[in-house]
Amino acid sequence: MKKTLLIFLALICLVGTLKAQSVKITGVVVDSLGQPLQMANVIAYQKDKNLGAFGITNDAGRYQLLDLKKDSTYVVKVSFLGLKAVEDTIKNIQTDLERNYVLLEGPDELDAVNIVYEMPVSIKGDTIVYNSDSFTNGTERKLGEVLQKLPGVEVNEDGDVQVEGKAVEKIKVNGKDFFEGDTRLATKNIPANAIDKVEVLRNYNDVGQLKGLGNDQDRIAINIRLKEGKENFWFGDGTAAVGYGGLDERYLIQPKAFYYSDKLSVNILTDLNNLGQPAFTSRDYFRFVGFRRGNTQDTGGGINVGTASAFSPIQVSNATNVETKFAAVNSIWNASKTLDIKTFGIFNRTDSDAAFINQNIFIDSGLEETRTQSTQEEVNSALFKLGADFKPNENLTLDYDGQFSITNEESMTQRISQSQRGTEEVDELRNQNPYTFDQSLNGYYTLGEKNVFSLETRFLNQEEDPFFNASRDLLGIDDPAPFNELGLEEADPYILNQNRLVRTNKFDAKLDYWYVLNKKSNLNVITGTTISSQDFNTSIFQTLNDGSTNSLDSDTVGNDVDFDFRDLYAGLRYKFITGKFTFTPGLIAHSFQTKDFQNSSENKINTERVLPELNIRYDLRSSQSLTLDYNQTVQFNDADSYAEGLILSGFNGLRVGNNQLEGVINDRIRLRYNDFNMFNYQFVNANVTYTKTRDAIQSNTILRGINTVSQSINSVFANESLSGGGTYSREIKKIQTGLSANASYNIFNNVINGDNQESVNFNHSYSIFGRSNFQKGVNFNVRYTLGFADNDNGQFTNESTTNTINLDADWQIGKRWFLQADYDYNIFRATGDVENTFDFLNATLRYQKPESKWEYSLIARNILDRDARVNNSFGQIVSSTSSTFVLPRYVYFQVRFDL
CATH class of the missing domain: 2.170.130.10 (TonB-dependent receptor, plug domain)
Incomplete structure (x- = not known):
């Protein structure tokens, strides 16, 4: 403690000494009428062109130039776009000064100032x-x-x-x-x-x-x-590495090349490695095929048909081995002054191994289970795009995008479940070959100064064909049937299989018309439709011990469903600005219809709703705002939730849909505050969001040991959530420091074994952080986070605390050597005397001669050779403490060449 105090005092003295040796220049910048100029550039540099300090004026025209050296001469240049720049020489500065400047009308000399020194x-x-x-x-x-x-x-x-x-x-x-x-x-x-x-x-x-x-x-x-x-020429880099760790040889090959010119840009990326550094993850895949933000505002209604993605939850942080092969090419060709053609091709293969040990407590029954799991997964994916932007004149824009993606996935999982029931071995096999063809054609037309039209259309065609196989064997006894609902024949082990095929066609069309009343207001008329049709087929069959098949044909097992969804909508928004306020109220009227045909019967549900929305924004100044958002949405599930036949959701889960489901209604109100002050690099961000979900699609679940049978229902109980957070940061002498806090309070309901079960979750965390940006010497990035989680579902409560320290440091040693290290330390404590501590350390030593294109590095990962990281999860059915095994310690030598 004494040592820490001495170090702290020494730092204070050092900062005080540095401050005493530096001076500052402050003042105000105004125009010829004496009006303050916000966002004017002020820069001080020495005669040898070394940068002294720079600043940007605030809304009062004030600026500050900090940390200038005593006994030095500085040239201060003040500039503002469209006004004549001012130059002021200050010789042999000794104390803090105040200098005010007036900028007069004249030629824009900003470029001339930048020639001397870049702002x-x-x-x-x-x-x-x-x-x-x-x-x-x-x-x-x-x-x-x-x-x-x-x-x-x-x-x-x-x-x-x-x-x-x-x-x-x-x-x-x-x-x-x-x-x-x-x-x-x-x-x-x-x-x-x-x-x-x-x-x-x-x-x-x-x-x-x-x-x-x-x-x-x-x-x-x-x-x-x-x-x-x-x-106008190629540039890039090539990297190669070789090493050893975890009883395996380690390698990396990464050539990357880029070409840019006025007419053509080409980007080529390749990556082959088994260092646990995938170039393309499941999140990346989703960004390309699962989410596209339109250029116009959403209407609040619709259906989510998901994506035909084959990616499973295995992530790098959860893997004991990851091997990646990745290649991608992207190009944009300016075919003419009015036409751009865009293409890309992405190819990825990832082989992953993962291992877990879960300590589970099934809340309703009190059953305690230890589940050991290992998974091997191979994923191959390819994505292709052809797009075009056509703009024959300033009033018309047309763009087309066509994307095709196809994946192939196979995974094998082995589990051992130990509980009061005994020891059960479970083997799983999953594979699928889905594809997606996604096209959009959009047009935007300006008819005069007051009339703007937008037509956005999208057509989606996709197919999913997952196959699932599970073998369950309770050791030492004759296995009881895991699910009585399936009508299984007696067997030991029980081997269940499921085929599934989902074909989806979805069409969206939206027409917007804006009538511009004046510079501060406009009317937006919206009309459109969403039409979706799905063929949904599933079948479950049992493989018997003699190799024969029990097809499990019945009205309650498997599905053959034709499901259609339609949404017709029209609405109006009105945007107007008054003073510093911007108001945008709106109403969108929707006519929804769901229709399913299954078991020789058609079921149709029609729903009409008017969805209100409101956006109010208060701009205190250009970089400081307060925004209030309210909107009501209705979201429908796809065929999967409406199918009334039994579906295997996993080796220990059955579920069934419900063709009487209605759309989920969400009311959301959000308040956001943002302030970014370029005057002193102070950043404040805060937000709070309240959401109430009515007719939520929840599960009516029957729990039998570790097995569950569930049905989707519209809950009569509303789910509610209140969340918020904030961040404050400021730069002081090249060090960015700050505080942040986040909290969420959630109430949600499910029916378990016939009883409604309400869960209340309260999570909150607090962080303090600092990051330096010195030109020479040691730089650091440190963060400490204290997190709390309180969970209560009426039958079981759990409280946990997590302390996390993240420290990154790098040191430029002379002109050739560079040392970098990062360290993460975690302490987890939870109800029941659960306590886990784990930490990870990585380091890099790099060497490069000045002006040389060659760079050499020695890199070590997981230096402390930790086996696993530990976390805790709490749900309405099971509470789990999980040990996730990670990549072992490995060291490799890397060479990089700049093209």
């Missing part, structure tokens, strides 16, 4: 431009590491990017989409040394004609500007 940050309308070299120190390798050092920008471990607390939709390079704008592929692959400027595009919309008509204030994209010399 680290400049703001041009809705675009924030960061000069990459002003925030990096040369140790960065990929785009994600560059973005992480920019004020207001965050990049998580998955490569998702947030700016000012808002998710980035798309990443472009020189104005062109990089693999559909996928943020992870961009942050993990674009070389850092090719980046000149990072442009943050606020109020983003892909279609310029729609800009300002809707509420795009929270939509953000990023455009990467390449350095001079990185255009």
